[in-house]
Amino acid sequence: MKQKLTIYPVNEFDGLRRAGRLAAETLDYITPFVKPGVSTGRLDQLLEEFMRDHGGIPATIGYHGYTKASCISPNHVICHGIPSENKILQTGDIINIDITVILDGWFGDTSRMYYVGKPSVKAKRLVETTYMTMMAGIEQCRPGNTTGDIGHAMQQVAAGENFSVVMDFCGHGIGRVFHGLPNILNYGVPGTGTKLVPGLVFTVEPMVNIGTHQTLILSDGWTAITKDRSLSAQFEHTLGITENGYEIFTLSPKGYTYPPYQD
Secondary structure, three states, rough: OOOOOEOOOOHHHHHHHHHHHHHHHHHHHHHOOOOOOHHHHHHHHHHHHHHHHOOOOOOOOHHHHHHOEEEEEEEOOOEOOOOOEEEEOOOOOOOEEEEEEEEEEEEEEEEEEEEEEOOOOHHHHHHHHHHHHHHHHHOOOOOOOOOHHHHHHHHHHHHOOOOOEEOOOOEEEEEOOOOOEEOOOOOOOOOOOEEEOOOOEEOOOEEEEEEEEEEEEEOOEEEEEEEOOOEEEEEEEEEOOOOOOEEOOOOOOOOOOOOOOOO
């Protein structure tokens, strides 16, 4: 059956705000635990405990057989890295932590980059550019624009730093379901794609590589890496289109944007 766009009444945005806030609070909470010597499995355990202690359900557990509460993707892992007690964070790593929480039937989906100790100059530039890439896409989110406008804006920012956007993964519709329409590609042609209207809810989540855009999926069926093993970074927000623009539901209550995070 062909999927249809879901338009949510603006008066239902309160449920999205609550779910988005809990997702953002979860990433705020994990920040001081991201340090050398900690396993990604331990981080996942802490993330799950926080979500459940605050009334949320980790959406990824049981999703197409996935067993963890988060995806944690270091260095050349683009996305869907599986947490493990055997994966120990090392000084200089950059990692993406991606979580989705279900609260009262609403989904809040967000991810951030983290530095493990001091990153290299190149890694720091990649992370900062990826955040700017996401925000450039979000700034195109208003009634009358299209999904192609979002993708084009993101691709332009990444290309301006001689980085590449990943083409095999994209943002997606969300709300009462985890994944739906529209797809929010990391590239695009202005004026093409789905027209944005008030009540449309989706994620903007660009993945940016230092090298080429090409990807590989590992034998576990989940982990996506850069084909050339170059560094990759990602940020993600859930937002809704309003009458005059957009509302981001997953903003950090502590004001964290991109690392290093400081109170």
